[in-house]
Amino acid sequence: MKVKICGITTTGIASQVAVLKPDYMGFVFTKSKRQIDPLGAARIIESLQAEPCGSSVQYVGVFGCTSEQELSDVLKQVPLHAVQFHLPEDVTWIPTVRERYGVDIWVTVPIAQSVEHLSSDGAISEKLQAGALAKVNHIKHAISGLLLDTHDPVHGGGSGKSFRWELIPLIAEQIREMDVPLYAAGGLTADNVASLLQYPVDGVDVSSGVETKGVKDIEKVKQFIERVRSHDQSSTNLSIS
Numbered sequence: 001m002k003v004k005i006c007g008i009t010t011t012g013i014a015s016q017v018a019v020l021k022p023d024y025m026g027f028v029f030t031k032s033k034r035q036i037d038p039l040g041a042a043r044i045i046e047s048l049q050a051e052p053c054g055s056s057v058q059y060v061g062v063f064g065c066t067s068e069q070e071l072s073d074v075l076k077q078v079p080l081h082a083v084q085f086h087l088p089e090d091v092t093w094i095p096t097v098r099e100r101y102g103v104d105i106w107v108t109v110p111i112a113q114s115v116e117h118l119s120s121d122g123a124i125s126e127k128l129q130a131g132a133l134a135k136v137n138h139i140k141h142a143i144s145g146l147l148l149d150t151h152d153p154v155h156g157g158g159s160g161k162s163f164r165w166e167l168i169p170l171i172a173e174q175i176r177e178m179d180v181p182l183y184a185a186g187g188l189t190a191d192n193v194a195s196l197l198q199y200p201v202d203g204v205d206v207s208s209g210v211e212t213k214g215v216k217d218i219e220k221v222k223q224f225i226e227r228v229r230s231h232d233q234s235s236t237n238l239s240i241s
């Protein structure tokens with residue numbers, strides 16, 4: 001199970017998080033209380049790469065609904081492994097970014113909390129198919145990850161709120177043929193991540209839930225990663241017993 005710790009803003013916390021060996025660290029370049037500028041992120045990555053654990057982590061740049069220009073500007077300055085963003089109307093330029101910069105493309109699929117108003121899971125499924133998933137399907141070969149995240153009407157992420165996880169199997173079924181890893185985010189904490197892991201996901205992503213008063217709390221990060229790793233361990237034990 002992959003783990004991404006998102007919203008890294010300082011070298012100090014990055015260095016402590018790297019020791020805990022998450023698979024990914026996220027840098028938020030879009031407007032957010034966790035926003036970092038490209039130079040700041042490049043400095044953090046440079047200092048981590050000089051540390052033993054820094055080279056095993058992959059760095060993900062987080063954007064809102066972005067453009068080819070914005071991604072290029074950041075990718076010229078920051079050695080990212082992946083970029084994560086909401087799909088814009090025109091998606092035709094996205095495969096070019098992947099090829100030009102050698103980065104993985106992760107697409108955020110926002111799940112509105114207000115989906116409750118839709119009459120049934122079938123209606124929700126249809127809405128997703130007509131929206132984000134239809135666009136994803138056009139460029140599926142260029143996509144390395146789909147991140148289901150709670151829709152945040154203000155910033156587009158980092159809401160600290162969960163969506164209805166019962167929708168995950170429905171979405172997993174819809175994207176099965178795309179063969180793209182599915183990650184889940186939104187309101188995760190060390191206390192609830194084990195429940196989320198009962199759903200068919202390949203990875204989890206957290207930001208607010210490993211913070212105290214808006215600052216990353218290394219004890220919470222540690223607990224979060226430990227819970228995910230212990231779930232991995234119990235799944236392995238089950239499959240060999």
Ligand SMILES: O=C(O)c1ccccc1NCC(=O)[C@H](O)[C@H](O)COP(=O)(O)O
Pocket residue numbers: 006007026028030031032033034035062063064149155156157158159160161185186187188205206207208209
């Ligand atoms: O984290 C942010 O502040 C943020 C702001 C704007 C767009 C995306 C953002 N984060 C993206 C992430 O990948 C977060 O980890 C994800 O939204 C989960 O956040 P949280 O609910 O706070 O755990």
